[in-house]
Amino acid sequence: MSTSAHPPCRGHLFHRTAMLVGKPxxxxxAAAKVAVFGVGGVGSWAAEALVRSGIEQLxxxxxxxxxxxxVNRQLQATALNIGKSKVEELKKRLMExxxxxxxxxxxIAYTARTCDQFDMTSFDxxxxxxxxxxxxxxxxxxxxxxxxxxxSCMGAxxxxxxxxxxxxxxxxxxxxxxxxxxxxxxxxxxxxKEFLCVYSEEPPRDPExxxxxxxxxxxxxxxxxxxxxxxxxxxxxxxxxxxxxxxxTAVFGFTLAGLxxxxxxxxxxxxxxxxxxxxx
Numbered sequence: 001m002s003t004s005a006h007p008p009c010r011g012h013l014f015h016r017t018a019m020l021v022g023k024p025x026x027x028x029x030a031a032a033k034v035a036v037f038g039v040g041g042v043g044s045w046a047a048e049a050l051v052r053s054g055i056e057q058l059x060x061x062x063x064x065x066x067x068x069x070x071v072n073r074q075l076q077a078t079a080l081n082i083g084k085s086k087v088e089e090l091k092k093r094l095m096e097x098x099x100x101x102x103x104x105x106x107x108i109a110y111t112a113r114t115c116d117q118f119d120m121t122s123f124d125x126x127x128x129x130x131x132x133x134x135x136x137x138x139x140x141x142x143x144x145x146x147x148x149x150x151x152s153c154m155g156a157x158x159x160x161x162x163x164x165x166x167x168x169x170x171x172x173x174x175x176x177x178x179x180x181x182x183x184x185x186x187x188x189x190x191x192x193k194e195f196l197c198v199y200s201e202e203p204p205r206d207p208e209x210x211x212x213x214x215x216x217x218x219x220x221x222x223x224x225x226x227x228x229x230x231x232x233x234x235x236x237x238x239x240x241x242x243x244x245x246x247x248x249t250a251v252f253g254f255t256l257a258g259l260x261x262x263x264x265x266x267x268x269x270x271x272x273x274x275x276x277x278x279x280x
Contacts, residue, residue, distance in 0.1 A: 070086075133178070
């Protein structure tokens with residue numbers, strides 16, 4: 001006789017986290033609305049860390065499909081789902097972790113043409129794991145203008161040492177060419193607001209092999225019926241394709257998620273009781 005499993009109790013799913021941070025913090029995690037832009041080698045791990053930590057309202061944004069070259073580092077990529085939407089495949093996995101979560105998968109690129117389709121003020125936190133420099137800067141600018149908390153990922157490729165991954169203000173980053181370019185672009189736009197980013201102080205490594213990514217030999221394929229701006233071939237647009245490994249990209253993603261989790265679980269100072277005399 002077969003028996004069906006009982007639906008999981010929400011309290012049991014996150015019991016070990018609740019032991020560490022307490023119920024009020026868990027309630028804040030469940031109520032927070034978070035968006036992850038880019039669900040590749042960094043964003044996919046950030047999204048999973050958020051859901052496993054109790055985030056229940058999550059929006060995933062990415063226009064790409066799973067490529068065989070993604071399998072070495074992207075959470076949702078396997079040899080069996082090549083060609084499928086990254087956001088949809090990731091959503092399936094995250095819903096298996098917490099069936100009660102409300103996860104929206106948006107299979108679209110964040111660009112100057114599509115950015116008005118996103119109301120940044122509807123999110124409490126935005127995680128930027130976009131590869132495209134132009135679109136990354138656009139997302140950062142829009143979030144800062146809207147007063148939305150954004151944590152941005154700098155260059156995770158061409159690195160091998162996860163112990164050199166750090167979090168800090170963009171102005172203090174070093175040894176990261178992408179961070180330098182982001183600072184330059186924002187400076188030209190007169191954007192001076194500071195924000196936290198995740199970066200590595202490890203000097204980038206040059207590729208040991210030439211890549212077929214972005215060439216006719218590439219395994220990536222995109223349905224020709226979709227407009228180029230809706231599902232661009234990112235590899236073909238890159239001036240350089242770097243190697244990347246999961247033990248670095250995942251640390252970037254976990255660190256991004258950790259910034260959200262630490263902010264939401266930080267103890268809230270109690271308001272002083274007016275009837276209690278205060279020390280001078």
